[in-house]
Amino acid sequence: MKRYISRRILVSIPTFFGITILVFLVSSLASGSPLELLLSNQNISEAEIKRQSIKLGLDQPLYIQYFKWMGNMLTGNLGESYRTMQPVMDMIINGLGATFLLAITAVILACLISLPFGIQSARYQNKAWDNISSVFSFFATSTPSFFLGLVFLYFFSVKLKILPIGGMNDIGQENNVLSLLKHLIMPAIILSFQMVGTLIQFIRSSMLEVMKEDYVRTARAKGLKERVVIIKHVLRNSLIPVVTYLGMEIPLLLGGAVVTEQVFSWPGLGLLMIKSIAARDYPVVLGITVLVAVAVLVFNIITDLIYGLLDPRIRYD
Amino acid sequence: MDEYLLEVRGLKTHFLGNKGEIAAVDGVDFAVKKGETLCIVGESGCGKSVTSMSILKLLPPEGKIVEGNIFFKGNDLVKMSESNMTAIRGNEISMIFQEPMTSLNPVYTVGKQIGEAIRLHQHLDKKQTREKVIEMLKLVGIPAPEKRVDEYPHELSGGMRQRVMIAMALSCNPELLIADEPTTALDVTIQAQILELLKEIKNRLNTSIIMITHDLGVVAEVADYVLVMYAGEVVEYCDVKTLYKKPLHPYTQGLLNSLPKIEETKEMLNIIEGTVPSLYDMPSGCKFWPRCPYAQDVCKKERPKLYEKDNHKVKCFLYRDFEKGEINYGA
Ligand SMILES: Nc1ncnc2c1ncn2[C@@H]1O[C@H](COP(=O)(O)OP(=O)(O)O)[C@@H](O)[C@H]1O
Numbered sequence A: 001m002k003r004y005i006s007r008r009i010l011v012s013i014p015t016f017f018g019i020t021i022l023v024f025l026v027s028s029l030a031s032g033s034p035l036e037l038l039l040s041n042q043n044i045s046e047a048e049i050k051r052q053s054i055k056l057g058l059d060q061p062l063y064i065q066y067f068k069w070m071g072n073m074l075t076g077n078l079g080e081s082y083r084t085m086q087p088v089m090d091m092i093i094n095g096l097g098a099t100f101l102l103a104i105t106a107v108i109l110a111c112l113i114s115l116p117f118g119i120q121s122a123r124y125q126n127k128a129w130d131n132i133s134s135v136f137s138f139f140a141t142s143t144p145s146f147f148l149g150l151v152f153l154y155f156f157s158v159k160l161k162i163l164p165i166g167g168m169n170d171i172g173q174e175n176n177v178l179s180l181l182k183h184l185i186m187p188a189i190i191l192s193f194q195m196v197g198t199l200i201q202f203i204r205s206s207m208l209e210v211m212k213e214d215y216v217r218t219a220r221a222k223g224l225k226e227r228v229v230i231i232k233h234v235l236r237n238s239l240i241p242v243v244t245y246l247g248m249e250i251p252l253l254l255g256g257a258v259v260t261e262q263v264f265s266w267p268g269l270g271l272l273m274i275k276s277i278a279a280r281d282y283p284v285v286l287g288i289t290v291l292v293a294v295a296v297l298v299f300n301i302i303t304d305l306i307y308g309l310l311d312p313r314i315r316y317d
Numbered sequence B: 001m002d003e004y005l006l007e008v009r010g011l012k013t014h015f016l017g018n019k020g021e022i023a024a025v026d027g028v029d030f031a032v033k034k035g036e037t038l039c040i041v042g043e044s045g046c047g048k049s050v051t052s053m054s055i056l057k058l059l060p061p062e063g064k065i066v067e068g069n070i071f072f073k074g075n076d077l078v079k080m081s082e083s084n085m086t087a088i089r090g091n092e093i094s095m096i097f098q099e100p101m102t103s104l105n106p107v108y109t110v111g112k113q114i115g116e117a118i119r120l121h122q123h124l125d126k127k128q129t130r131e132k133v134i135e136m137l138k139l140v141g142i143p144a145p146e147k148r149v150d151e152y153p154h155e156l157s158g159g160m161r162q163r164v165m166i167a168m169a170l171s172c173n174p175e176l177l178i179a180d181e182p183t184t185a186l187d188v189t190i191q192a193q194i195l196e197l198l199k200e201i202k203n204r205l206n207t208s209i210i211m212i213t214h215d216l217g218v219v220a221e222v223a224d225y226v227l228v229m230y231a232g233e234v235v236e237y238c239d240v241k242t243l244y245k246k247p248l249h250p251y252t253q254g255l256l257n258s259l260p261k262i263e264e265t266k267e268m269l270n271i272i273e274g275t276v277p278s279l280y281d282m283p284s285g286c287k288f289w290p291r292c293p294y295a296q297d298v299c300k301k302e303r304p305k306l307y308e309k310d311n312h313k314v315k316c317f318l319y320r321d322f323e324k325g326e327i328n329y330g331a
């Protein structure tokens, strides 16, 4: 087991470097460097631009720039933001907390909502419950989150005035948990909604598949109640596709839920990403992208380990 | 008084498929006494499994018992509520399935899976359950049961898994054990061991057994009574000695003739020609006539009844004079 994990980590290292090279290349090829923003300003002299370019290291060959960036990153230094002049690491860590809270809440909500729907629609296939949850999951998947977010804002914040319109805290109330929850609830629901639709369908189809298995008949023949058969024997064996989906979805959420965070001005990585792209603040954009890449690699390993917990036939050697 | 443990009367089980409704079991009667073994034989697809699933009411959603009664200790299972059925399943009637490789849940240890039934029906605590599981594993001849109890199904061979299934089925001392082709998926030596085990258990615990098989060799070994099925119907029903000595129905005769005998050469091997008709496309009259060497005009037009003499029942026009006392033994 330990050997398996260390081997997986070792294998991830070249992948990690591969990704960073790719990301770095793409960003340097992208049209519009921060200098162009300066250039478009008529009042700035050639000399000033040159000075800035040397200061940012943009005058050096690409591979030197990459090695510098990489070297700094390995010591935990992601450089400074062109936009705010703050260390990128600090900005990412700040945003990560907010994003993590939002993502975890959304994932938990999504599981809590989709499990009963998925289970019931598998159990009562093609009956009323199934149809209701099919329609529900169809709407959940196909409604754009910015639209749903605005609808929610309109009702709960503008009309009913029971929920705040955005942000994470009220000013001066940074440690008030109730206030935090009030700010969290709408973006978390909106973010979970996209997952709910997919999860219901995954749980349903996976359970219907397992229900045909001989061992489910064996469980019934033992005299177990239908509820026990469904939870202990069917659901337990249906979780692998669900885990696979979450294992792919969570790292992407950690990169920030761009649309949801923007609609609700949630101060997470998604919002930071949007602002940084608009300002061509490449150190921040690169930093967040690398973070997502690392998260994907880490969650790949975690997903594989959970497979092993779910299915004893999977061995790590 | 001869009380039947199980009495099936006029059982009809239909499936509602996308091509329409089919009668997978089309009027089946039989009865089993305490300690008796009944074998149900017939070619694949003739409704043996559906009959056994009907008894435990474990039919898939598209299957339905449309007529008949299944009396178990005097109570009609057909009318019984689902919650009362769960008290019978695995406790008073239990079942072994054909596929040992897929009939156990891959994610739980065998100990947990056997223990599940024991805890449910016998209300033992964790430690007592484990002891009982080990005792059951020992009973079915699994070596090193203290170690096996914590293993997962994939760590066991097919024969061992079928023993686990038997241990599970017997763990609550059922009065009736239904074994649906328990040895078909196993190789010959393991097959013989499992049959030996079932016979031994029957003698030791006096369990009634319904053994489903398409192998007449198995029947000769274990049966007291034999029910021959064809296309969802009973075509012959009698005790095992009579069946081998004096098979009446042309279908049964065909089945017995297709058994390889040592003194026969291969060319003489008589296999019934043709196949079981599709349930969607049943011939009129007797369902067997298209394959029957003795088919007469009446067979194509009318359905034969189950004629009876001396507890020997047969569904064939050759024997319609049974009731009058005139017997014409077909071949
Ligand atoms: N789930 C089902 N849906 C439709 N038809 C079925 C189903 N299960 C069994 N049948 C039909 O019932 C008939 C009897 O099947 P079965 O009892 O399994 O035969 P066997 O004697 O081989 O055990 C078959 O013709 C089969 O096509």
Ligand SMILES: [Mg+2]
Pocket (backbone or CB within 6 Å): B048, B049, B050, B180, B181
């Ligand atoms: Mg069968």
